[in-house]
Amino acid sequence: MSDIPQRMRGVYLPGDSTAVVRDVEVPEPGPGELLVRVGASGICGSDIGYIYRGYKGHRGEEGAAYRGVVAGHEPAGTVVAAGPRTRRFGAGDRILAYHIVGCGVCHNCRGGWMISCTGPARAAYGWQRDGGHADYILVDERTAIALPDELSFVDGALIACGFGTAYEGLHRLGVAGADDVVVVGLGPVGLAAGMIARGMGARRVIGIEPSAVRRGWADGLNLFDATVHPDDAAESVAQVTSGVGAQAVIDCSGSRAGRGTAIESAAEWGRVSLVGEGGTLETEVSDALLHKQLTLYASWVTSVQGMEQITADLVRWGLRPETVVSDRFDLDQADDAYRLAAGDSRGKVVLIPGYQAHD
Structure with a gap:
């Protein structure tokens, strides 16, 4: 040495x-x-x-x-x-x-x-x-x-946590080409989710974020078909998905409000992944969950093998x-x-x- x-x-x-x-x-x-x-x-x-x-x-x-x-x-x-x-x-x-x-x-x-x-x-x-x-x-x-x-090295540093977290959350949802994906919270993990959803072949990707600064940054990355304020989420998701809702939703906000928006954005038989730390989850059960036949996943980062996989996938996708x-x-x-x-x-x-x- x-x-x-x-x-x-x-x-x-x-x-x-x-x-x-x-x-x-x-x-x-x-x-x-x-x-x-x-x-x-x-x-x-x-x-x-x-x-x-x-x-x-x-x-x-x-x-x-x-x-x-x-x-x-x-x-x-x-x-x-x-x-x-x-x-x-x-x-x-x-x-x-x-x-x-x-x-x-x-x-x-x-x-x-x-x-x-x-x-x-x-x-x-x-x-x-x-x-x-x-x-x-x-x-x-x-x-x-x-x-x-x-x-x-910057790519690697981002994979080491945020991209690994987003990958695992989307992997559990089984995102594929027939899916519209909603990403709630456009901080670094949400941006990662938008990119990975694209790589997985999602049909359309919609970002929901209260900060105009973060929405503006996300818009410039061309990862999302639309980025909207939470107040406009229901109308925008309905418009993009022809009133159906998103088959796959990932909440990266870690907030009660964000998780509520995620559940509301999901289509019948949809899948919702929670990856944001902290906060609480409060929801009406019958109409919001049971009658829509939703599946909820809770995901904490990823495995060593998962991190190896997303590293290889990013190269394959050219992202x-x-x-x-x-x-x-x-x-x-x-x-x-x-x-x-x-x-x-x-x-x-x-x-x-x-x-x-x-x-």
Whole structure:
């Protein structure tokens, strides 16, 4: 590791709506670990809601699930060193990281669902172990996914959480060419859902979003046949679908109102996928669910295999996740990046070590 620096920058989230850059040691890879030079690291809505704004807990936990580590659970980059007992990746390989390191032996881990690991050793990058908002990150090889040459590091960072989440939600709906798809909430995950629905062959894709800023950004990406305010959703969905409603609906808003809109937008015998974190679900049952014969799915991120699959599918479809990125920042600008991502950002915000904006 003689050509690797001893010190690096790492971004921490004190929980007071700030991001702090600290000078820390570059770690050395242990058994089964890879040292990765970070090429890009995304800012996720869960980081903002649960850590940046003040230790609100996660998965129903009281207090802080965040353990004061380097933040960021959406990293992609290049392996620069491999520790003992690594078997697949080595120096020079491009990878993205599935963002949970599970125990590896529980039922969920053995099926690739480290997100749902039930073992005490479960640790998420950027939450319980150092994450990707740094110049370098230690990645457990079990969580490393090969990043094809056709995709950039920014593409990989987006796959590592948001695109994996959207993919799983749509995969469970079985989206295909006969489906009209409604996406509720056009934040980064909703934008990902629009792109993936296109790749899956959806007939028409409709986006529903209250923010005019986000609707404007989405319109410029040409992923949606229509983007509308929730107040106009019923009329617009009916118009686009000839009064039938959408066969497949995914809620990415994480809000009670958004979930209600999702259920209302579904056609008879439709399928609704809930992927947005937080909030509550309140609905009338008989007319809204039973009489329409709806199927509801609740989906939490995806499996390691699912993340590998969406990576391959994006290459096959010729689609680039980085299209949904509206703003890029260097690590030294992390506070500005988080302030924007937590405010009125248009699309996805990413940190890129060494990034320099160009006019």
